[in-house]
Every structure is written in structure tokens, then in C-alpha cells.
């Protein structure tokens with residue numbers, strides 16, 4: 630036998646239905662019309678099944694304040710501006726050591742592959758200055774690719790991987806001498822080890838206008854790496870470098886130039902704007918955000934597995 634419920638009684642059911650109608654009419658009368666017009670929230674499953682909506686960015690705001698907080702606000706507003714993608718030819722040179730080959734490694738091809746002597750590097754800078762080049766940083770390149778900023782004539786990025794001690798001791802003084810800036814991809818767990826920069830030096834470089842970006846927690850390949858490890862290598866290094874420098878680290882260079890679809894997805898999920906390869910030419914595009922190109926001719930031998 631079916632269970633009877635109060636609403637199954639015709640008289641009680643009718644009374645309840647009448648009260649429900651009156652209550653609904655009262656509710657409708659009391660609710661502002663614009664709220665009634667709002668769409669009914671879709672069930673979670675339906676929302677999940679919808680294709681991703683385009684990101685709607687707020688219009689840029691005029692900023693008049695000054696000081697560090699205003700700088701943060703300007704950076705935030707620049708990121709919020711509508712992006713109009715474009716392709717630009719901007720060489721990004723990849724360096725490693727700027728030092729003489731140590732006597733103990735004189736016979737090692739690997740030691741030569743990753744090095745340019747300081748005198749040779751100074752000649753590079755002299756040539757670049759004479760040819761009218763202007764150095765820009767990774768965030769500046771990114772802003773230009775998205776039409777949020779203009780680049781100076783003959784823009785170029787000088788990048789230095791791994792965080793060797795000579796980055797602070799030799800590279801930065803020479804760059805400053807020429808009025809240039811550099812982008813330094815730092816491997817977090819190498820900082821402070823013999824032959825590498827210290828955190829004090831990383832902070833000093835950032836304070837001097839050098840662009841500090843991530844080269845992972847450890848100098849390991851980002852290809853065929855487990856998801857959890859990719860997350861840690863990318864997200865933890867970004868967080869730690871951002872905390873240590875007080876800047877928003879948003880660019881990555883794949884150790885040894887090795888990456889895969891999973892690494893690209895993990896880099897995007899970790900909040901990076903882009904990532905650099907170790908070769909590929911000079912044409913840059915935001916469509917290749919996680920495959921930004923570099924050149925290594927006469928700055929590093931790209932075939933070296935340590936690059």
C-alpha cells in the first residue's frame with residue numbers, strides 16, 4: 630500500500646497550493662524587478678560542461694599616485710589592459726658563464742660550451758651599443774607582444790641561465806657600465822652553493838634593475854616529469870623567487886631547453902606568462918607564450934646537455 634502524505638489529501642493539498650500561490654505573489658511583489666530578471670544559476674555539472682568563457686579584462690585605469698604601491702598598481706593595470714597579440718622580431722641571447730675556463734677544467738669541452746670570457750662579453754656589449762641596441766626585460770617583451778607597451782629601437786634581451794657566481798661578480802657590473810639590463814634565470818636550489826650566486830646577491834641584482842626569473846627548483850628536465858614534480862618545480866620556484874626579490878616572477882626558462890605539453894600546462898597553471906626555449910630564432914609571439922625563442926650562437930653551445 631502506498632504511503633499517504635498530508636499533501637496527498639485533496640483538501641490539504643489544495644489549501645497548501647493556495648498559500649504557496651499567495652506567498653509567491655508576495656515574494657514577487659517585494660523583490661526588485663532586476664533581480665527577478667537574473668538568470669537561474671546552472672547546476673554545477675552544466676557549468677562544468679560549458680566551454681571556457683573568454684577572459685574579460687577590465688579597462689585600464691588612470692593612476693596618479695606615486696611610490697612603490699603605485700608601481701604595483703601600474704603593473705596590475707598593465708596586466709589588466711586588453712591584449713592585442715602581435716609578432717615581433719626580438720633576439721633573446723642565451724648566456725651561461727661569463728668567465729675564463731678554470732685551469733682544472735681546461736681540457737673539458739663542457740666547460741668551454743657554456744662560457745664566454747669577460748673580455749669577449751664586453752666586446753658583445755660594445756658591439757650592441759655601437760649598433761644601437763637597447764636591452765629590455767622579459768616582462769617588457771611580453772607587454773610589447775600584447776600591445777601594452779612599445780619597445781625601444783633595436784630591442785634585445787640578454788639572458789643568463791643557472792645563476793652562476795659570475796652573474797653578480799662580472800655580468801651585472803658590465804651591464805651597468807653599458808647602461809644595459811639582463812634577465813637572469815635562477816635555479817632556486819643552486820643558490821648559495823659554491824660557484825653560484827647567494828640570495829643576498831640575487832636581491833642586490835633585482836634592486837639594481839636586473840630581471841630575475843625562474844629556472845626551476847632543481848636543474849632537471851621538464852620533459853616527461855610527473856605532474857606533482859612539475860607543479861613543485863614551477864610553482865615553488867616562482868613563489869620563492871618572488872618572495873626573495875619582492876617582484877612578481879612570471880617567466881621561466883626550461884632547464885636544458887627540455888619541455889613537453891604537460892610542462893607547458895603546468896607553467897600556465899603556476900601563473901607564468903611565458904617560458905623560454907634555448908633556441909628557435911628571433912621571431913616572438915604571444916601565441917607561443919610557453920615557447921618563446923632564444924639564440925645561442927656564440928653565447929652558449931646549444932648542443933651542450935647542461936644548458
Ligand SMILES: [Zn+2]
Pocket residue numbers: 790791844848883884885935936
Ligand atoms: Zn640551465
